[in-house]
Amino acid sequence: MGHIKDIAKIDGKDFSEFTHNYLNTATPVILKGAISEWPAIKNWNPDYLTEKIGNHTVRYKKSETNVHPIPQKMEDTRPTESLFSEYLKTILSEDSAEAAKYCLSGDEAYFSNEGVTNPNFVSLLSDFSIPSFMDKNKIERIGFWVTSKNVSSWLHYDGGALCNINAQVRGKKTVYLFDPDESKNLYMFLAARGEAHHFSQVNYLNPDLDVFPKYKDANYFLGEIEAGDMLYIPKYWIHTFFHTGDLNINVNFWWKNNVFPLNSLSARDNFVEHCRNAYNLGGRTRENMINFKKLLSKNSTIQNVMEKVEKSFFLPQK
Numbered sequence: 457m458g459h460i461k462d463i464a465k466i467d468g469k470d471f472s473e474f475t476h477n478y479l480n481t482a483t484p485v486i487l488k489g490a491i492s493e494w495p496a497i498k499n500w501n502p503d504y505l506t507e508k509i510g511n512h513t514v515r516y517k518k519s520e521t522n523v524h525p526i527p528q529k530m531e532d533t534r535p536t537e538s539l540f541s542e543y544l545k546t547i548l549s550e551d552s553a554e555a556a557k558y559c560l561s562g563d564e565a566y567f568s569n570e571g572v573t574n575p576n577f578v579s580l581l582s583d584f585s586i587p588s589f590m591d592k593n594k595i596e597r598i599g600f601w602v603t604s605k606n607v608s609s610w611l612h613y614d615g616g617a618l619c620n621i622n623a624q625v626r627g628k629k630t631v632y633l634f635d636p637d638e639s640k641n642l643y644m645f646l647a648a649r650g651e652a653h654h655f656s657q658v659n660y661l662n663p664d665l666d667v668f669p670k671y672k673d674a675n676y677f678l679g680e681i682e683a684g685d686m687l688y689i690p691k692y693w694i695h696t697f698f699h700t701g702d703l704n705i706n707v708n709f710w711w712k713n714n715v716f717p718l719n720s721l722s723a724r725d726n727f728v729e730h731c732r733n734a735y736n737l738g739g740r741t742r743e744n745m746i747n748f749k750k751l752l753s754k755n756s757t758i759q760n761v762m763e764k765v766e767k768s769f770f771l772p773q774k
């Protein structure tokens with residue numbers, strides 16, 4: 457394996473150290489105890505959550521394994537729905553292998569999206585607060601995550617050039633973070649193929665080193681977040697979490713900030729954006745994405761040129 461370092465940890469109440477040394481330098485860090493005063497830390501147990509939001513319908517991922525999503529099957533995987541109370545019962549059931557196939561994530565469940573509050577979860581809003589270093593107007597989405605033990609996300613970076621603060625309200629997660637330039641060892645899916653290009657092709661829990669030999673050279677940062685901690689993931693950092701508490705609950709804040717690091721992934725995202733703009737399919741709507749994919753599949757010349765640029769400049773795997 458490549459080099460493994462610990463993710464830095466600081467006193468989570470010291471936002472001035474965080475802002476100067478981490479936020480503004482795009483350096484990941486764990487802010488220990490940053491949210492220990494949130495009412496959510498005491499309140500968010502199964503009974504309380506069932507009472508407050510149990511009757512609301514929630515969407516979540518249902519996968520064949522404990523890893524979510526499986527990017528190779530993304531197109532056939534539609535989120536599933538049920539009442540939150542049913543979801544909670546299922547993931548707290550006796551069969552833990554089955555429970556780990558469920559993942560209610562910030563992709564589907566959110567407190568607010570582009571400034572619009574989700575009415576289903578309003579009753580939980582007074583249990584947490586937006587960190588004071590964050591400009592409220594630049595928050596794109598506040599996500600809600602509820603899972604059982606042994607759930608894992610697939611190795612990816614967050615789209616939309618967004619920074620991320622992920623707050624652990626209950627349970628524990630082991631966090632793996634890769635610098636964006638480690639993408640040279642991570643075999644990201646190609647945007648030129650219309651694939652899930654924020655995702656690595658490698659299953660980090662069981663990497664196939666015959667197919668992905670450079671993965672063994674990938675350097676990463678490792679850390680653990682427990683109830684009360686916040687993690688800062690700078691934009692474009694590639695990450696995955698392994699969930700180790702019996703019940704894991706997180707609130708995360710995706711927001712725009714002005715720090716704009718130039719790296720291989722930011723350059724690639726810009727390149728892809730410009731290619732889409734050239735065909736009047738810019739803007740990150742689902743429709744534009746689908747139409748761009750259709751265009752690429754019909755025009756092998758554009759596809760091959762894009763693929764060459766992606767591979768030679770942004771994702772070289774020598």
Ligand SMILES: O=C(O)CCC(=O)C(=O)O
Pocket residue numbers: 601608609614620622629695696697698708
């Ligand atoms: O909790 C996880 O497994 C993943 C979290 C994540 O990907 C995020 O906060 O963007």
Ligand SMILES: [Fe+2]
Pocket residue numbers: 612613614695
């Ligand atoms: Fe993420």
